[in-house]
Amino acid sequence: MRTIKFEIIDDSCPVRTLKGRVEIYPAGIGIYAEGYGQYGDIPKQGLPIWIEYYGGRLTVALWPDINEEEPIKTDLEGARECLYAE
Numbered sequence: 001m002r003t004i005k006f007e008i009i010d011d012s013c014p015v016r017t018l019k020g021r022v023e024i025y026p027a028g029i030g031i032y033a034e035g036y037g038q039y040g041d042i043p044k045q046g047l048p049i050w051i052e053y054y055g056g057r058l059t060v061a062l063w064p065d066i067n068e069e070e071p072i073k074t075d076l077e078g079a080r081e082c083l084y085a086e
């Protein structure tokens with residue numbers, strides 16, 4: 001696993017920031033933001049955003065509600081550049 005730390009500035013209030021990290025695994029990429037998590041995980045360990053390439057498809061799993069066990073999964077097949085209509 002490789003970890004990259006980040007800090008995002010709030011555009012509405014430049015003195016407010018959000019710290020987090022990106023964790024890169026062989027099976028996917030997880031994103032953690034300070035104070036956010038996913039159902040069932042230890043505080044500061046959850047990755048409420050998960051990106052993976054599985055079965056030839058790029059997908060994103062989101063846990064927008066920490067009290068919901070199942071994530072919302074989005075398949076990005078419709079975003080493939082080869083499908084762009086000019």
